Every structure is written in structure tokens, then in C-alpha cells.
Amino acid sequence: MEGASPEDAIAITGVSCRLPRAADLEELWQLLAAGTSTCEEIRHDRVPMRESFRALQNDKWKPKWFGNFIDGVDEFDWAFFRSNAKEAASMDPQQRILLELTYQALDSAGYLRKHVRENGDKVGCFVGASFIEYTDNTSAHPPTAYTATGTIRAFLCGRLSYHYGWTGPAEVIDTACSSSLVAINRACQSIWSGECPMAVAGGVNIISGVHNYLGLGKAGFLSPTGQCKPFDQAADGYCRGDGAGMIVLKPLKQAMADGDPVFGVIPGSSTNQGGLSASLTVTQPSAQVELYQSILERAGMSPNHVSYVEAHGTGTQAGDPLEVSSIRDVFGGSDRPTKLYLGSIKANTGHAESAAGVAGLLKVIAMLWKKAIPPHALFKSLNPKIPSLAPDRIVIAKSLEPWEVPFRAAWVNNYGAAGSNASLVVCEGPRMSSSKA
Template sequence: WDADGLSCKYGGFLSDIDRFDPLFFGISPKEAELADPQQRLFLQEAWHALEDAGYSPEELDGKKCGVFAGVNFNDYPTDKFAADIRFFTGNATSILAARISYFLNLKGPSIAVNTACSASLVSIHLACESIRSGTSDMALAGGVQLMTTEQIYILAGAGGMLSAKGRCRTFDDRADGFVPGEGVGAVLLKPLDSARRDGDHIYGVIRGSGINQDGKSNGITAPSAPSQTELTTDVYERYHINPETISYVEAHGTGTELGDPIEVQALTDAFRKYSDSRQFCAIGSVKTNIGHPQAAAGVAGLIKVLLCFRHGKLVPSLHFRKENRHIGFKETPFYVNTRFTEWTTPPKTPKRAAISSFGFSGTNAHVVVEEYPRPVSSESVSQSSQIIVLSAKNEDRLNAYVGKFMAFLDKRNSNPLPTLADMAYTLQTGRKPMEHRLALLVSDTDELKAALNRFIQKKPDAENLFLGNIRTDKAASGFLFEEEEGKEFIAGLVRKGKLGKLAQLWVSGAHVDWKLLHSDQTHKRVPLPGYPFSKDLCWIGTKDQESGTRIRRSAVKDDRGQDSGYP
């Protein structure tokens, strides 16, 4: 990019947006090259969201699963290829959501939503409404935003919206605009009762959501405090939520001199209908960390809150020194959280957060989300043997998958590892079995790590480690186990608990109904590492597979002139 003349020379950028795994999704490299990279990125993120939830494509095939994707502009430079039909489908906004439904044969609504900065939170609300109405049994929802040219910098800069200093100083008196950012995120939504019944991992519970429109205001892009107050009040009244029970607000908070005070005043007016208490609720904005990811801003805020639930912490809102002179926090229910601290609530009161997202289109969204009690593990110290299965499209990706899983097992934080039985169940039933396969027969996580290490050390003949390629192994077996007798034989092995034979047959390409192995037990789907997609270069005009064509974009510098990564 040519940064000369731009009012803001900073941004929160994603890496590898010119990379994609087209063959994984049955897309030709040429079609992928012509497609809006936002389509490609959201497709991969949606796949990972389903993996994280523990749902395989086979389980979703033909189901009423909706897809609601927030998307803004597309500035991918494809003008010279406009006559190609692959350009037509690859850059149509409607296809961004529909491509996921097509690939997985999902039968719920598939809708791309463009309300600008509120698009992903509006998508989440629409997904909730679709589930409530019965048009979806579950739904993928989220958003994506990339900037492949300096277009947004030129246009938003001309409107005086961007920070010349390169910081989103939300609620601060030095606020001078936002810093553009990129992002992608997706979540899987289900009715709470269904999620409990199906043993799903639940990150949080959406207690209520709503959307509205500013109508006529001081300008078509100007925020409206009355409309924001009306929206939040409506959500609290409709879903019987007392805002006194909300202990954190993830604000829209773009860091503008007048927009931030309007948002705080609107929230204060809504809260005051229930409580006169002051400064009991923390407030912050993820935009101080990653910039303003526009169409992905709402889902970024939701994921931030869900991670705070998971770790029981509140994270600081950055760049806050002296409050905006037009706010006066001491007279409001809010205080800006500037510390990494425990998220505490009164006894028997769950952690509850509100998330706001306002589009410059005038479309506003507000969501209230609540923590879900962590389930207590019932697994004893003594564990039975389990079959851990991993598979990939090729040997290189299988090696990468094993590396991701090793890193996951070695990670130590406040959240303990899932039980071995739940990991086995999730990998067996919640992943698509692919060509290159690895099965490990282990009885605890130490054995699992040792077995994965043996694989990395190229010792496939080690005891209880099974490795196969179904293209060769299945052909050699003459597809014996696809016949009815073969299926009955495998079912018999499952009933008898012949784990070693099952593992060997599975890596050879035999279909195993793993649920039979767990029919007398209750297991949960648990979040585990997702598939390591290949990073093939897919960018117009580039032949060299080792280097992309994107011009290197400015690194963000902190106040001391060092790379910080925080706009």
C-alpha cells in the first residue's frame, strides 16, 4: 500500500489471508484465487467452529442448521477477471454464507448480513431468532472483515473517523477515532436444553438479544442515544433481565470523542430504570486490543466475553488514562476496567455481560450473555483404555495435526484438560475421517503424549500405535468390511471391546460406528484442536508459491516505538 496521504497509518491485520486450502473444500485453485478471501477465511473458520463444538459433517448432513454471516465491503482487486463465472460466485456476498451450507449440505437459512460494524452481532441475533422460530435447529453465526486495499483508510479518513495516532483510546479524553482492523469469528448456537441433552460443551448462554434502527438522527452515520437506550431497555424488559445483575459491558466503544459519551449515556439511561447504583459494572472494548474489525466486531466482543467466562477474569481495556470530558463515569453505573483481575460477582449470581454493536448504517444490536456452570468431571484416577484417532488429507497435514495436539496437551492454564474418554469420544464421533489415519490405544494422557512422540519420531511400529492410508490399505483389503458381513463383524468387535483390532481396521479404511463403543456410557463433546489447513497461495497475479503479493503493511508501534500488536 501507499501510506502517503493517509490520515491513519496503522491497523490490526491478520496474517496469511492470501493462503487457503482449496482442495480440502473441493474448490479448484483457480476458483479459490478468484474468490474474495473473506469467503475463504470464513469457510475455514466455520469448519473450525463445528470441530470445536464436536460435530462432524456426517452428523450435520441434511440438518436444519442455519448460517448467518456478517460481512461488509469486498475490496479484493479482481477487476480484470470480472468476466469469469468463478469471479461471479467467488465475490457474491450471498455466496459467502451459502458456500458453507452447500459444502456441508445444511438445510437451514443461509444469510449474509451487511449492517456495517454491527453485522456480526446482528447475525448472532438473527440466528437466535431463527432457532426460536424453528427455522433452524442450530446455527453458525459470526462475521469476517478483511482489507486488501487502502480503500477504507481513504474513505473513513475523509470522514474524520480514523485515529491519526494509531490507537483506539476508548472512553479516554485523547480519543481521536478508531484504527481499522481485520477479524473473523464464528460460533455455533443451539437451544440450551438441546445442548445439555446432547452433551455439548457450553461456553455461555445468550439470555436475550435485540436489534433496532436509529431512523432519522443528526446524520445518516451519526449514533442516536435515544435509539440505543430504547434497544437495551427493550432487551431487558422482554427477557426479564435486571441490568443490576450485569457486571460487565463489552461496549461498541470505537474511541471517538462524541460516540463514546453517547454510548455511555444511552447505557446509563437504560440501567437507571432499574438501579441508581454507581460504578458497579465494568466496561471496556476489545477494539483497544485489536482495532475495529468492523463486520467482525460483534463476534469478537462475544468471543472475548466467553473467554473471560472460561478463565474467570476481566481483561483490561487499553489506552485509558483520563476519562473523556463528556462522560463523567462517577455519575454512571460504569467504571473502565484497566486491570487484569478476577471477575467477581455476589454469591449465587452468575457472571453476566452485555455486548453492544452499532453500525454506521444506524442498525444497532445488543446481546446479554451469561456464564454456564462448569461441569464437574466424574472421571476417576483409574481410566480404561481409549482409542484416540486423528486423520488428515495427507501425511504432511497429519504431522501438523499431531503437532497441534501435542501443543494442546502440553499447555498448562487454569482450565484442566478434558478427560481422556471425552477426548476419544469427540475425536471418534465429531471429526470427519480422512485418508491418512492415526489411531492410538492409551489409558491416560501421559501414555497419549508418549504415543504421539513415538509417531513424531517415526516409530509407527510401536505397540498400540496404528497408522494407515486408506487409498492403499483399503484397496488391499478388497473393501471386505463394506459388505454386510464385514459391518456385522466390526459391530461384534465393538461390543466385545476389541480395541486394538478396531484401531487397525479403522486406519485401514473400515467404517466404525464409534457410538456403539460408548452406548453404555455418558460422554461429552469437548473443545479440541482443529484441522491444520494447508496454506496454499491463492492470490491473483501471483505465481510464486513461496511469497505472496500483498504489500507489507505497517506494524503497530506502542508509545515507546516498539511493536505492541495493540492498536
């Protein structure tokens, strides 16, 4: 398998990133390599908890609130995107950021050099998104002609396709926490089936209201102590995070023929549902095992080819042990030829919810670029509900290490609270371009 790819493998030819304290891949790598956590107490200009009547209704329940936030989400060059000030004010920041990130991803792919809107390129557009918190803002002001197109989720893709004149599929996908990786899988499937020869895909999650904090807090999802602590004994829930990212996808053969940069290669991806899970919001290991095996078969790979798993790893006492058990069943083993590293970006930048999958993929793309394994932030001791990892040659990196294997291949795993699982395998390409990163 070394260096090989299936005939129909898909290349990642363009990348853009917007995560807390990381506006590009280089900034993301610096954050990862240093083992930095971006957790902070909520920003009251973004989450006005003190002014919320609903937050004050329960005097006995006054938790401390935390988050991971992107700077400058209120900034937008509306003229550049052929809009106007009034329309921009009614436009969800998620739409604005997707416009910016899609431009950056297309630019890194070299697509914009030849793009002519009137050609109606058959490009697919797939975005994972869930919350529409900005309606809290627009509903507090008089209605405008731009409110609907600015806040209805369908326009997250619709506006992008309209802006570039694309005629391929345009779909917004909501499977909760797995939305963005399901969207990326949908883009891959669209290319494989011939619906479109190229696609942009990713996800977005921008916190702009109080109500989901209140609901998720009451349900016990959120950590009362701060950041996500994946796989750790101290895991006590997740910490919400802003996040967004877009990637450009096209067949590897075509990308090579076109001389495109290749940030990574996807030989297999898929989704399924944990319909037989123990409860509505808990993942089902057997469904994940079946998913992993089906992707490996499609990619023509062995579990031993995978040397890093970017897990969903939210830092909950229920979810982490179940996810690790599925990873161990497929990828672990005393006879592995190399160690299997395990990590989760949520220890750095929090749980980006509907953008969690693309956040994990961005981390792996940065790792492929730098050929290194970053330390797992905040990790101190293994959750006792997770049996020792050593017998299965699984390790959690505590310091920056070189990624020294014959062929670099990583697994990105993602599942949603509503049961939708998504996974893909991403490998180093036949050539990597650091100048475009």
C-alpha cells in the same frame, strides 16, 4: 436470577476466532490479559497505498495509515474444502477464512462427529459482512468462471451451506459496523421462531484494498495517531482491523441433553434503528436505551444482573459519549449491588467493522471462560465529554481483575454507522468446558 435461564435460552456450543495475533480463544485471552494493542502501520503488501493513483491525487492530504492485521490471509488449503487452485485464487479471503472458522467452530461443538452431508441438516447460516475489497484484485486480472461466486457476498453463506449440505436459512447481513451482531441476533430469532433447530453465525472483515481507507479517511472516521482509544480523552477516530469469528447456537435444553460444551448462554437479543439520530452516522441514545430495556424484559433480567458491558466503543469524540450515556441510563446507579465494568476490544485489536460485534462477543466468551476482567488497553484518562463514571458505580479496569460476582452476565453492544443497533446479553452456562476452548 442466579444461575437461571429462560426456558428458551440459547447455548453457544462452538466457537472459532481469528483476530490480529489471536487465532483461538487462548491466544485472544493472552492478548487481552496483557492489555496488548495490535496496531501497526499498514502492510503495503495488503494495502498498496504507494502504488495507488487515487492516493496520490491529493498532494495536500497525506496522512499516516494504520491497521490491525491477521497473518496468513493468503494461505488456504483448497483441497481440504473440495476446491481447486484456480477457484481459490478468485475466492475472496473472507470466504476462505469463513470456511476455516466454520469448520473449527463445528469441530469444537462436536457436530462433525455425526455430520453426514447427504442428510441435509436444517442448520441456519448467518454471516455479517460489508466490504468486498477483494474485487480490486480480481478486477485487475482476466475474468474467470469463479470470479462471481468468489466475490459476491451472498456466497459467504451460500458456500458454507452448500459445503455442509444445510437446508436452513442462509443469509448475509450488511448493517455496516453492526453486521455480525445483527447476524447473530438473526440466528437466535431463527431458532426461537422454529425456522431451524441449530445455526452458525458470525462475521468477517478482511482488509484487502486501499479505497475504503481513502473514503473513511476523507470522512474523518480514522484516527491519525493509530489505535482506537475508547472512552479516552485522546480519542480521535478509529483504527481499521481485520477480524472474523463464528459461533454455533442451539437451544440450551437441547445442548444439555446432547452433552454439548456450553461456552455461554444467550437469554435475550434484539436490534433496532436509530432513525431519529442527530445525523446519519451518529448513534441515538434513546433508541439504544429502548433496545436494552426490551432485551432485559425478554431475558427476565434486571440491569443489576449485568456486571460487564462490552461496548461498541470505537474511540470517537462523537460516538463514545452518546453510547456511554445510554449504558449509564439503563445499567448505572449508585444503588447497584456490584460494580459495572466497561470495556471495548477495539483498544486491543482495532475496529473490525462488519465483524466488530462477534469480536466483542468472543472477548466476553473468553472472559466467562477465565472468570476475569482484562485491563482496558491504552486507557489513560476519561474523555471529558463523559461525566464521571464513579457515581453510577461504573469502572474501567486498568489491570487484570477476578470477575467475582454471584452470577456472571455481560452485555455486548454494537451499532452501525448507518444506524442499526444490536445488543445481546450472554451469561455463564450451567457448566463450562475449558478443554474445548
